[in-house]
Amino acid sequence: MADLFGTGAARPGHRPRQDSSAMTGAHGLVGRDALLGQIAAVLAGRAALGPALLLRGQPGAGKSALLDTAVAAVRAHGGRTVHAGALECEAGLAFSGLHQVLHPLREWAGTLPQRQRYALDRTFGVVGGDAPDRLAVSVAALALVECAAEQAGALRIVVDDAQWIDPSSAEVLAFVVRRTGAGVAFLGAARPGTDSPLDQAGLPEAVVAALDAEAAGQLLDAAHPALPPAVRGGGRGQSAGAGRAARRAERASAGRARGAAREPAAQRSPRAPVRRPGALPPVRRAPPVAAGRP
Template identity: 50%
Template structure:
């Protein structure tokens, strides 16, 4: 299903990245229906995922999201649980074996652990059921901290959403190798922000010239160093 994406979720200096995200939501080739954003910490990957969620919602799609965290890396299925728990009621429409496989992900007491292929297929079937009602965007942030079991299943999902109304968008830090490196998903590098000076001026107008130049030089196009000013 093609998704017509209206304007929304714009980011200063990220027009090219947003065009690629729009192409993803529309199922255009490239990038197709899965995309991995890779960049340094603070480059704006999370902001792009937020923008993607905003644009998907404006187009009538639903978003399911998971964010990796260091303290959950050792908790099996934690990322899958975070992403899919809101859709757990839909699991009742699936065959018994797939529903039983997902019960372990949802933390049901006494649930038996499923074969990895059965579990991965069950997750794919669940997302298909969710997407049957309206287009679906699956978002995964901080992939480098996703627990390995969830990462394997999400990778399986990312490689098989083609031909469905689902889209898959993930973000990963540069220099953090992991299972997603082996999947050969379409990638977009999120580099230094071309409009860093304009963003700084919008956030902190009237800075003394020497301070402004020092901030721009130290940040090297990475807006994270002054981004907190937006909430002040």
């Protein structure tokens, strides 16, 4: 394993959807050594295919956990890291994804030539005026990224859920990633079957597959060592990702605990027998009141 994810790496802070108790080892992930080696080479600028990598995997496969681990490791080694996450609700909002990436770098915007600075300001609505040409925005974004990398020593751009990046931002990011030089690395994660300018950029890809049975067993042993054998076996046989098996087993174990805590049937208060609708007596109707009578 590369030094980037060795014992000197900081403990990653996981998102709520990730089970932090399922983390083991120095880098914290089970069955992902090969993928972490690829990621480390990209972020360190040693990858043969260039300083960019796009992770592909189904929802729940563990893409976010890999990105979180990578971000924690590189932040411990200095430089600047931008960690963005695209949102489905902003997929139709032009340049919202680009704003997530460039906003943390705004401290260096003042060093750009005036023409490029105005192009970004108009794109993000900071100043009035007509929207700039897409090429002008792309060139200005590239200039800001390169400036930040030079000033910070290194720049890593990490984008999760890239399938939700709005098309305008995806086009600019693809332009930037294809042209960045030394000191800039890009790491993204997306679901398979998407089609955007970023998908068409020809970036190297790595598949995040489901854990095999052995790795899933290690995950359950680390997260829930006291699971009953029946529950543990079912979780191992249904490993869909880095955390799903553990969460499924945890829910099953909690369900068993709730069932055991219920009051025994012999101690419950007797209930009155429930009469079925068919056994109800016929409804007696009152005789109609003659018209005009009180």
